[in-house]
Amino acid sequence: MSPAASGPLPARRIGIDVGGTKALGVAIDRAACLLDEQRRPTPRGPASVVALLDTLSALARDLGAGGVVGVGVPGLVTSAGVLRAAPNLDGVADLAVADLLSERLGYAVTVDNDATCAAVAEHELGVARGMRDVVLVTLGTGIGGAVISDGAVRRGSNGFAGEFGHMVVDPDGPMCPCGRNGCWERYASGEGLTRLSREAALAGRLDGPLASTHADPGAVGGEDVERWARAGDGEALAVIDEFCRWVALGLANLTNALDPRMLVVGGGLSAGADLLRGPIRHWLAELLYQSHLRPLPIVEFAELGERAGAIGAALLAGGADGRGVD
């Protein structure tokens, strides 16, 4: 799966990050500097699987691939580049993305989980440079993640490690589309923030900003609460605090299990770092086992922003195998 695992780095590496709404492609040079960037909407609807493969191969060609293309996809990806399941991509199940794209393009394509790609990028070029033990979580529509232990990404026996979003943190909690109750993703994702915000609005815990903005309590979203909180509204800040407690609860569980030096928060919600950083750190100290007897892990926000996944996919295609050396 690594066409250039040895030998000199190729001059141009292409990475594509496939999200639920768009595919973002980048071309980077040997020094991992950005040469080009392009976006396409992610195809949706009945014929979307073929359209998705067409979109990705066109994107790779437009970015000038010379045989080094990596793709990050959201879901369970086997080590052979088969996407087993992808809840946010229409109709995708057991799709041999690596093989099918390789056929279309005429050379090997590397396919990995999108959060794994983001972790590789943040570990090699971003906020986690030089860290040996890192847990990365991507808080977006859902939650993805990746584990770096002793300097290398640990993918697990099938390549499925890092599915933190479906850790059950409250067996009596709200139903998750995955079929279980109280998955972490129901609380600590973008959808989780919206759910908590709407509950607060309907329970009268956001009456101040609702009155002053004439907003519909049943239509309040996470972005409304973020905006009100940034303006200093106490009720909105309380909802942000509740959300951060849930984020920290999962991060504390992962720290109990893995003892990382750094926790990296990526994904769409990382744009709210200014609001989230303080309360997440506060609740992490509250919720971590024996936190008074150990160094707290550093909580950082992803540095490469929305490009992390695409850059990581390019790095993996160009020979980085995420396994490092230990």
Next chain:
Amino acid sequence: MSPAASGPLPARRIGIDVGGTKALGVAIDRAACLLDEQRRPTPRGPASVVALLDTLSALARDLGAGGVVGVGVPGLVTSAGVLRAAPNLDGVADLAVADLLSERLGYAVTVDNDATCAAVAEHELGVARGMRDVVLVTLGTGIGGAVISDGAVRRGSNGFAGEFGHMVVDPDGPMCPCGRNGCWERYASGEGLTRLSREAALAGRLDGPLASTHADPGAVGGEDVERWARAGDGEALAVIDEFCRWVALGLANLTNALDPRMLVVGGGLSAGADLLRGPIRHWLAELLYQSHLRPLPIVEFAELGERAGAIGAALLAGGADGRGVD
């Protein structure tokens, strides 16, 4: 910390596993065959720290240590062999076990977390031989654990990885002595089974066996329910099933995060493998994300029994560093 990290294996290696009630010591030869085994009660009470060190050094001497001694202790152990905290050992906090024992014995002593030791033993000699990705949980009074990824034990940045017992799985659950609510240990340990059993007894869900044995509902223990379940009592089997759902919930969370090929259940409760195996496997398939699209991890019970920790401590002292090669 590894006095014999290179060179030939010593002819005699000593390992001691310190539990809340007893210290179990073993001597093993180059082939890891058992040469000797001894037990001492773990000192309790006010002067127990000095008494504990005396006990351990006497045990090492009696087992014929020639400079290769490893000790497994329950709690957070730094990579320098300092026991930061040990809830089940009286008065122990920030105890430099490795240094203090080394002073008494006159040679370096290796100290590690007891579940880490057990994982090393099961990985090198027991049920997880040859497995590259393993999660081990010890279900005893509390819960300990260890992570093996890509063939090596992953200790985390401070050596504290594997504290699975304090992952919060129900924020509204019962208070844990650690100060949080709903830690996994409140449900899936020996104490958890007793708590679930007593709740069932007091709620009238064990009326059959209570009537026929004239037992006091408020004094029912996990071992009573295990005994009744083994005799085929349906009410007791339902409590075992409830317990196994909690065990599986934590195992599913860990599998989502780490994707191990094998889950090893050790600790005192592993003696109930005959009762627990089936329901744990059933609930794991129910609770694991996308379990229909992936191989279920193998659920096995520790093979080395109560000696696993002591044998693993001896292996670590004799040069195994638990990091393997990847």
